[in-house]
Amino acid sequence: MSRLSPEDLHARLIVFIGATLAIVFGMSVFGMLYALIFVTQPISTQAPNDRAFIDLLTTLTVFLTGSLGGVLASNGLKSKPRKEEIPPSVS
Numbered sequence: 001m002s003r004l005s006p007e008d009l010h011a012r013l014i015v016f017i018g019a020t021l022a023i024v025f026g027m028s029v030f031g032m033l034y035a036l037i038f039v040t041q042p043i044s045t046q047a048p049n050d051r052a053f054i055d056l057l058t059t060l061t062v063f064l065t066g067s068l069g070g071v072l073a074s075n076g077l078k079s080k081p082r083k084e085e086i087p088p089s090v091s
Contacts, residue, residue, distance in 0.1 A: 025064040
């Protein structure tokens with residue numbers, strides 16, 4: 001089995017981090033939507049515990065949005081390929 005190049009390792013790392021952040025982001029959005037749609041609230045005001053939970057999910061979602069955007073944007077910043085050494089020609 002051949003060793004992976006640093007570029008291959010970097011690409012796998014980007015994919016893993018992006019997939020993990022996207023899954024957590026999706027679960028957070030689902031949790032926020034569930035809390036807003038299906039949790040019964042008092043008629044006049046929102047329950048304090050629910051408000052704190054929604055605030056926490058909102059902060060987490062904003063952070064994950066920035067992190068996911070940063071990871072995906074940094075994918076364009078690739079290291080320069082090394083020049084292959086050309087052996088001197090024998091004449």
